[in-house]
Amino acid sequence: MLKILKYSFFDLMRSRWSYVYFAFYLLLGIVLLFLNNDLSKAVITLMNVIIVLVPLIGTIFGVMYYYNSKEFTELLLAQPLKRSSIFLGQYLGVALSLSMSLILGLGIPFVFYGLLKSNAIWDFSLLLITGTFLTLIFTALAFNIALSNENKIKGFGYAILLWLFLAIIYDGIFLMTLILFEDYPLDKLSLIGTMLNPIDLSRTLILLKLDISALLGYTGAVFKQFFGTSFGLIISFIMLTVWVILPVLRIVFKSKKKDF
């Protein structure tokens, strides 16, 4: 598995798209920092970008890589290798190279800006951690979609739909439900609703850092416990990990049964 991971990883590292992705974050970081001149505002803008863009690029890139390297995969399958190690190796190769582009691309300008001395470093590292989690989750989801769909166009369609659903539509439905049932106690529902969507989950994680004063304005014991203590942080991280593990398990499971 490690060999395949290494191969995928270096293959991607050499590819143009990784550079474009890396250059994009580098540019974003530089522009945000040197035009804004305010670290806390830059972190907020970055949060918006990370929450929307990272899942999108993760899904598209994952699907693309799977379809592009299909012939190579079939070649590998002819060798005496475990199926799970082939697919997991590929998956990790993609996910890690994307995460590396993200971390380096954003990290370099911030380090030059003097982040290490500023107290925004925790907010910033939280951003990078959630960004990495989102990459892992959405690449895994993309591999799932690609494994289940032979048709490229269909696969891409589903991938984009998945992103659209989790990034925007889900929140719309969520908001409507909350407003519809406003006469009922909703704290548990709203927290569960957040847990079920990795994008919302990572958003809440960052909110815990940035908008804590607003979040504590709500009267509700469950909310208060969730936001007021490190309980929220721990639960969110556990849920994010679950969100990585479940799709990865499905990759293993699906790849074993798939007929190539």
Place this chain on the structure above:
Amino acid sequence: MNKLLVFVSIFLITFSSVSQTVEVCKSCSVKSIKEALTIAKDYDTIRLKKGTYKEHNIIIDKPIAIIGEDYPVIDGESKGEVITIISDDVLLDGLFVINVGTSYTEDYAAIRVRKSKNFVIQNVVLEKLFFGIYIEKSSYGKVYHNKIIGDAVEEYNSGNGIQLWYSNHIEIEHNYVEHVRDGIYLEFSDDCIIKNNVSAENLRYGLHFMFSNDDLYQDNTFENNGAGVAVMFSKKIKMLNNTFRENWGTASYGMLLKEINDAEIIGNTFEENTIGINIEGSNRITYKHNNFKNNGWAIKVRGACYTNRFLENNFLYNSFDIAYNSKVNDNVFDRNYWSNYTGYDLDKNGIGDVPYRPVKLFSYIVNRTPETIILLRSMFIDIIDFSEKISPVFTPDNLLDNNPLIKKVSW
């Protein structure tokens, strides 16, 4: 010549009577404060040497100065009130008062001033108290450099740090109050000056006004109080250069204004409060040169607020700049700096060319269904906020800042 002699002798007699000093210590002839008070004549000075004096119900009924040396401890042994001043011209300096009794029927205080004028209470440290300094029906007093550290846990069985009741022209400066119910509380007290105090970690309010008019509070710091500062049912109060920080919680405000008219709120800093200012039924207030930074809500306008003016304030990175619950707006927002402003300034005059709408649709939604706060900063919310910005339906359409500034205001 004779006349002069008489004058001089009279002067000397008065002078010597003024400078009479009674010393109190464990080894002196006078061993207790009460004893000293019976011996002392008007305008004498009682010098309290270092030591512990277990006394309560000390009643000061003549103009006298009590000066502590090296902070002598007056221990009330939780039996009731410790010092009561009922005479004019009393000075208390450098005392350490502890263990005031708690009662549910009487407001026991460490130091109570009743119907007296021209008193000075300074350099006093109060600990383990019920009420700290309680000033009733008194005037022209000064309360300087005191430190009040309570251990209040619940509101119903704790008292206030400095309380004024029907007292006018009192100056409260450089005091430090923490862990009591209300740090400083004014009821029916006019023309008072509250300056350079720090009021922190109090159960209820850092500062609390009720029915008190024409007061000034300036350069104070209010931090981490249960509900911040409350100004209620008062007129013509000036609030200048104060700092309100980290008042977090469900019913927590940097400042709560209720039925306040004709006030001036200038040069204050509101930082990291759940609600910076909560306004209810307050009219003709000028908000100028304030900094609202990293608050949940910078300003929450409830009902019945008319002709208020918000001029040249900085709204920096608040989750919500302004929340508004009605569709009628009679308040003016002009020349503020909004960090969320996205307009442009083509003619480079420092004023944005597009008006700014400080009320977001989402803040309206959160007002209605508070749980939706969990969707804060979601992309869907950004989309609906954007559409509301273009054509306001739920928020008052005339609530806008026509001259949003491009750069932070400095003054």
